[in-house]
Amino acid sequence: MQYKKVDMSIITRLMQIVGEKNVLTKDEEKESYSHDETLNLRRYMPEIVLKPNNRNQVRDILILANKERIPITPRGGGTGLSGGAVPLYGGILLSLERMNKILELDKENMMAVLEPGVTNGELQREVEKYELFYPVNPASLDSCTIGGNVAESAGGANAVKYGITKNYVCGLEAVLPTGKTLRAGGKILKNATNSQFIDILLGSEGTLAVITEITMKLVPRPRVKVDLIVPFDDLGGLCGCALKIINNRLLPTTIELMDRLTIKTCGEFLQKELPFSDAKAHLWIGLDGNKKEEVESMYQSIGEICLDKGALDVFVAEDRPNRDKIWQARQSIHEALVHFxxxxxxxxxxxxxxxxxxxxxxxxxxxxxxxxxxxxxxxxxxxxxxxxxxxxxxxxxxxxxxxxxxxxxxxxxxxxxxxxxxxxxxxGLVKKKYLSLVMSETQIELMQGVKKVFDPHNILNPGKIFDS
Ligand SMILES: Cc1cc2nc3c(=O)[nH]c(=O)nc-3n(C[C@H](O)[C@H](O)[C@H](O)COP(=O)(O)OP(=O)(O)OC[C@H]3O[C@@H](n4cnc5c(N)ncnc54)[C@H](O)[C@@H]3O)c2cc1C
The missing domain is CATH 3.30.70.2740 (Alpha-Beta Plaits)
Incomplete structure (x- = not known):
């Protein structure tokens, strides 16, 4: 693939678009943009990092890059685990970090209108003030952005009950490599008109367009939350337990697994002995509801199923500090495993x-x-x-x-x-060589065709998902 290098005249034009202080050209400034959180991936240094703060700047950058044939890699929080935000061919690294405003919280319609650089955690905290809830909670929520969540269609621990990012995106605005703006949906809960544009951008990993605005559905905040930690020595019992809970229509928010190696590594990393750390595995089960009695009755039924399936014990965390400790341990797993x-x-x-x-x-x-x-x-x-x-x-x-x-x-x-x-x-980058295991030639050709329609000169995040 032949791309043009970012020379002085291009740098000058880019500075005119975003302002000099929002352009990084020195290696030491660009270093943290040369990788994401993917394990064991070498660094790819961008030629230049740009930090636009509005859609028009994004549009002007894309028009220039498209005309000059410069590769451009969108980036949110850089927490991706498949190399999606890594600038494989150098070129422009487009960081959406300054487009981080919550544009509107519409309580009546229960919708949030967001710039892509808002972090998932900030959205969660902000909507909570209005008794609302955004349930998609990746373990990286304090660093990952809503734009990155949409581009990966991220999930989280609450997915059992509440689903994943794609279940919440009601409207999108995105800029195509040609500079044209695509808008679809809005503050609407049903869409049989142009939802195909939302569907195609969800999980598109920054290869089709730069997402510049997202309208997210919110739900009422559940008043009561309880977490259970359930150690097992028998994995058959543990898996059977998870299935039975769901099949008995007891719908927890969360059913997470931690095997013994993970529990031990986390304990060592956090320098605290986790309870029943010699158990073969733990289940973390999260529950919520609006009435205390309703949630209590649910966790009693779940506790009985767990014990019936061979659980060694059932720990109940009802207050926020204890629930936060469980979440902290869950959030630390990746870091703990990487550390050792x-x-x-x-x-x-x-x-x-x-x-x-x-x-x-x-x-x-x-x-x-x-x-x-x-x-x-x-x-x-x-x-x-x-x-x-x-x-x-x-x-x-x-x-x-x-x-x-x-x-x-x-x-x-x-x-x-x-x-x-x-x-x-x-x-992203790291799994593309395995794509043919799960996709037929026809499917890959269709995806390549879609890519060509959106991005005829293959400037947007080239080399990701498949080779174009
Ligand atoms: C400790 C840890 C825990 C994690 N837990 C989870 C989890 O529970 N669930 C989960 O799903 N993932 C998880 N992840 C992975 C990661 O956090 C998600 O994939 C997240 O959605 C990435 O968001 P980001 O803002 O960091 O995106 P980035 O890493 O910056 O980018 C990811 C992809 O999105 C594209 N992109 C970013 N912003 C835009 C935009 N505005 N327009 C177009 N494309 C864009 C990039 O080009 C790239 O391809 C975890 C990662 C870590 C390190």
């Missing part, structure tokens, strides 16, 4: 909920076959398990071979169970 295993590889496969036990058994076989450890945690209630393969004592040369074989076999196992290679982190 800097060379591991992360995956976020998804299988039908009923196949999670077969998946775990298959992973245990892979672990024995390759003599590697797998940490398993995450969104069990959605069948979306994060599987991190740890290098431990394997030397670097052997690790490269073992890693690629183990990932390939993990994906084959997942697919054989009716699953897919990513549930929420996207394909």
């Amino acid at each position: 295993n800097p060379k591991m590889v992360g995956n976020d496969i998804v299988v039908p909920r009923s196949k999670v036990l077969s998946l775990i058994k298959g992973i245990d076989s892979l672990s024995r076959k390759h003599s590697v450890s797998f940490a398993k945690f995450g969104h069990l209630g959605d069948g979306n398990i994060h599987v991190y393969i740890l290098q431990k004592n394997i030397n670097d040369t052997t690790w490269e071979k073992v890693k690629s074989e183990a990932v390939q076999e993990l994906f084959e196992l997942t697919i054989s169970l009716g699953g897919l290679i990513s549930g929420e982190h996207g394909i």
